[in-house]
Amino acid sequence: xxxxxxxxxxxxxxxxxxxxxxxxxxxxxxxxxxxxxxxxxxxxxxxxxxxxxxxxxxxxxxxxxxxxxxxxxxxxxxxxxxxxxxxxxxxxxxxxxxxxxxxxxxxxxxxxxxxxxxxxxxxxxxxxxxxxxxxxxxxxxxxxxxxxxxxxxxxxxxxxxxxxxxxxxxxxxxxxxxxxxxxxxxxxxxxxxxxxxxxxxxxxxxxxxxxxxxxxxxxxxxxxxxxxxxxxxxxxxxxxxxxxxxxxxxxxxxxxxxxxxxxxxxxxxxxxxxxxxxxxxxxxxxxxxxxxxxxxxxxxxxxxxxxxxxxxxxxxxxxxxxxxxxxxxxxxxxxxxxxxxxxxxxxxxxxxxxxxxxxxxxxxxxxxxxxxxxxxxxxxxxxxxxxxxxxxxxxxxxxxxxxxxxxxxxxxxxxxxxxxxxxxxxxxxxxxx
Ligand code: DGY
Numbered sequence: 001x002x003x004x005x006x007x008x009x010x011x012x013x014x015x016x017x018x019x020x021x022x023x024x025x026x027x028x029x030x031x032x033x034x035x036x037x038x039x040x041x042x043x044x045x046x047x048x049x050x051x052x053x054x055x056x057x058x059x060x061x062x063x064x065x066x067x068x069x070x071x072x073x074x075x076x077x078x079x080x081x082x083x084x085x086x087x088x089x090x091x092x093x094x095x096x097x098x099x100x101x102x103x104x105x106x107x108x109x110x111x112x113x114x115x116x117x118x119x120x121x122x123x124x125x126x127x128x129x130x131x132x133x134x135x136x137x138x139x140x141x142x143x144x145x146x147x148x149x150x151x152x153x154x155x156x157x158x159x160x161x162x163x164x165x166x167x168x169x170x171x172x173x174x175x176x177x178x179x180x181x182x183x184x185x186x187x188x189x190x191x192x193x194x195x196x197x198x199x200x201x202x203x204x205x206x207x208x209x210x211x212x213x214x215x216x217x218x219x220x221x222x223x224x225x226x227x228x229x230x231x232x233x234x235x236x237x238x239x240x241x242x243x244x245x246x247x248x249x250x251x252x253x254x255x256x257x258x259x260x261x262x263x264x265x266x267x268x269x270x271x272x273x274x275x276x277x278x279x280x281x282x283x284x285x286x287x288x289x290x291x292x293x294x295x296x297x298x299x300x301x302x303x304x305x306x307x308x309x310x311x312x313x314x315x316x317x318x319x320x321x322x323x324x325x326x327x328x329x330x331x332x333x334x335x336x337x338x339x340x341x342x343x344x345x346x347x348x349x350x351x352x353x354x355x356x357x358x359x360x361x362x363x364x365x366x367x368x369x370x371x372x373x374x375x376x377x378x379x380x381x382x383x384x385x386x387x388x389x390x391x392x393x394x395x396x397x398x399x400x401x402x403x404x405x406x407x408x409x410x411x412x413x414x415x416x417x418x419x420x421x422x423x424x425x426x427x428x429x430x431x432x433x
Contacts, residue, residue, distance in 0.1 A: 014416035025063040030409040033194040035083040039106035048417020072139035076106035094217040111246040147227035153279025156239040159230040166354040168201040170347040171299040184210025237288035238305030241312035244273040286322035315373025334401040357398035386423040
C-alpha cells in the first residue's frame, strides 16, 4: 500500500475515534480511562474535528465553558455524565457547580484554538461565537493573573501537578515531597484497570495528588487561599509559555473582532508574561526552568515544555540558540522526538507518562513554534516523527521515544485530532506523498 493510501486510511481511523469518543457536544479523551470532558484535551481535539465539522468544533469549546466558575476559572474536568469508573470523581472534589467539575485548572490553550477555528471559516455566525468566547476566555486568563502568579517573576504558577497537564514530571518531585501524603482521601487506582502500572504515576504520587484535592476542598475552593497557601506552588515555564501564546492569540481575536475595550488589559498581560517567562531563565541550565515558590529552588532540568518558549514567540537571540542546542542533544538520543523529559537524566523513564514518553500534542505545539521562528528543519523532524509513531503504533495516549511502542490509553482523541490537523499533512497541508 502506498503512503498516501495509508494516510487516507489513518484519516478515517482518526475520524472514527473522534466519533466514537463523542458524547454529544463534547469528546472524552478515551473510554474507560478518562470518561468525561477534559479541558485542554477537548480544546486541542476541536482542532481535529474542525477539519471536517467546524460547527461541532465550536460546540466542543462552548460545552467546555458550561463548566466555567463564577470567578472565571475553567476547571480541568467537567463531569457532564455519571461514571463511577473514574477516580477521583465529583464526590471527592466537593465543588458546588452544575455541571459538576474538578477544582483545579489546566493549560489554557483555548484562545489559540478559537483563533484557528475563526481562521478556518470566518462569517457573521462564527464571529458571534468567537466574540462570546473571547469574553469568557478573558475572564479565565484574568483568573490566572490574579491567583496563579509568581510574585517574584510574574510567571504562571500551578497549585496541583494536574494543573500543569504534565502530572508526574520529575520537576514536581521535590515540591511534592513536601506535601503530606497521609491526609488525602484513600486512593482507588481505577486507572490501573486500563493501563499497566509502569506507565502511570505511582501510588505515592496519587496519595499526594489527593492531599492537594483535600486542601482545596477544605478551603471551599477559595482561589486566593489556594494560590497563596497551597503546600504545592511552583512556577511552570510550560504554563507560562502556553498562557503567553494564548494571550497573544486573544489579542489578535479582540483586534479582529473590534473588541477594543479589552485590548489594553490583554496587551499588558502579554508584556507581563513575557517578563515572567524570561524571569524563569536559568543561565546555568541554558533553559527556562520551574521554580518551587516555597523554597525558591530551581529545577534546573530540561523537559519537552522547555521548547514551548518558541510557541510563546521567544524564538530569537542567544537564549533561543541554547534551547536549540538542547533540542539537538535530546533529538540525538531518541528515535522519536520530543521526549517529555531529558533522556540524559537519571529519572528518565521512557514509558512512564510525563517522565519520558513522547506526546503528539506537545509535539504539535513545539513544531508550530519552531516553524514560526523560521526553523522548518527541526519542526519537520518533529512532524515526521509524530506521523511515524502513529503509523507504527496507532492513536495512543503517548509513546516510548526510544522504541516507538504505544503506551497509556488507546483510541485517543487528541492524538487522532493532531493527526488530522497536522501530523498527517505535509507542509502544503496535503497528506504526505
Ligand atoms: C488523570 O486522571 O490521570 C489525569 O491526568 C488527571 O486529570
